Amino acid sequence: MATYTSAIVGTGVIAGFHAASLERLGGRSRIVAATDIDPNALDVFADKWSVPGRYPDLDTLLAEESPDLVHLCTPPGLHAAQAVAALERGCHVLCEKPPVLSLAELDAISAAAGRARFATVFQHRFGSGAEGLRGLIGDPRLGRPTAAVCHTLWFRPDEYFAVPWRGNWDVEGGGPTMGHGIHQFDLLLSIMGDWREVVAVAARQAKPTATEDLSCAIVTFANGAVATVVNSVVSPREASYLRFDFEHATVELNHVYGYGDDDWTVTAAPGHSDEVAAAWAAAPTGVRSGHDAQLAAVLDALDAGVAPPVSLPDTRRTVELIAAIYASAFTGRRITAGELDADSPFYHRMDGSGAPWS
Template sequence: MDLSCAIVGTGVIAGFHAEALAGRARIVAATDIDAAALDAYASKWSVPSVYPTLDELLDHEKPDLVTLCTPPGLHAPQAIACLSRGVSVLCEKPPVLSLAELDAIEAATGDAFFATVFQHRFGSGAARLRGLIGDPRLGRPTTAVCHTLWFRPDEYFAVPWRGKWEIEGGGPTMGHGIHQFDLLLSVLGEWTSVVAVAARQAKPTATEDLSAAIVTFANGAVATVVNSVVSPREQSYLRFDFEHATVELDHVYGYADHNWRVTAAPGHETEIASAWAAGPSGVASGHKAQFAAVLDALSSGTAPPVTLRDTRLTVELIAAIYASAFTGASVRRGELTTDSPFYHRMDGTGAPWN
């Protein structure tokens, strides 16, 4: 099937989309409010049609897929505009500013699909580990670590939409650590409760620049999750402890097979080595891997990964981290319903430091 795609927002991330689509789908149109950036993108990637607004693009084009590369505050209205016309959407993270927006997107889907860009799910190391969940050779999961320890200088937040609840939706819990703990959830499954703290330590933002949470999972595993943009030595580190093995991932912004390490418990070395060696290999995390899976699904008429259900598990954890941090209470999954301020805004009734 010859798939067509339109790009909304032609900043840096849109270049990753174009690279991932190359050879798999035609980019038939693009739009951006910055005319110069739009023209430069169209020239670089041989995009035949450009439009000043998404509405005009949708009036003239009917692509198989629209990818959203715009600031987070625009994602929900843009996704709804596409879905209401029967056009499927692949959206950059964070996909929404709130659970309310995610539910509004779900209500608009109809026959079209909505998927979120969580590319860390698609490296072969993650696929290998997910394939071993429930395998008696590893045993049941017991504990996990998920740390996104990054650094952003003050000038990073000079971009008007960064560091603001109304446009970005949150700080590193929302826009940075989300990739790592989405991968955590894809491995360990449904979470049940969270207790958390959040702080504004150093950065010139309205949002937090640090959060830390303890997350309990339905399978009994307990994970610590730290999200930071105040850590000069950057590291993205995930550790999964099972009864018979520890599996670690150590990288920064993307991983390959060599970033994974497996340590067997004494007496389990042979079976753990055999189990790990039998899994898939050779695929790095990144847009290319996820876009291939999305395009394969669209070609077959099935829902592309990552689905709204998958996305909700991650977005609800974000909301629960903020709710716990700002109220001082443990928050259970499913607790943040429409009568909760944290359903409508990630900062609920307002961050304590504001």
């Protein structure tokens, strides 16, 4: 295995997750540089993680360093320009969610990628439970998928939105559909595959924000399965709940911000207990969802010379669903996959020509 060099862009809380994961991965990638607009935050981070290169901005960092992997841990509104800058210099990019503010920004990143790779941090794809379930799609022991539930029921107090970039279309790109539920329905998509159409509603129920604080969608997949997707920051009893109904089994995941093997349950339909139990028993175990698992997979991909997960096509499917949820909620129409092209305002902004309450 090669030893890679990493640069951290933005040294807030999430950057600490990246640094800690890299440390636990035993030196497979070492942090050689970091940048933050707050020099004090930069120094605290660099001192804690023994980072030698400290820079006031990304352009200066890239002029002085040539990291293999640039970790974008900044607010969402900065991601697209920072990703393009790094990719154009041949650096691979690992970007926190949400990766962009629009489909237009994601396509601009795709155009800049060249031989460098871009991947999004969707760490819930990487627990062993999700890996096992993906491997069982199409297995006759479970049968074909028929229905799914994907509910991100979280709570954020009013003071959470006092941070200037939160709840702001221009900087955050949206509310819980964009920044909170995205992890759960990205996991849903990674298991269920391509979506075909969506109908949705969105509302501002209680929070001091320009964006929605609740959205509800019905998503139909190419395989015919139908899912309900709820994204909320107005739910005091927090839960992240996914349910997958197959012809012969129900598979459920109950957690909040991360899961292990014990958070999954499998219920067989009458008459199918033995084969369902055997199928699930053969699935991989032992890996929690989280940054450790995804960063290991990214470095494995770089070792193999292939695109790291979650690649641009995977990312686009998830971002397109977000745009479609907003488009359906704000126009009252059913939105089909591929419909939101450059002629649509929802291609350029998640709120299109403006939220109904703006």
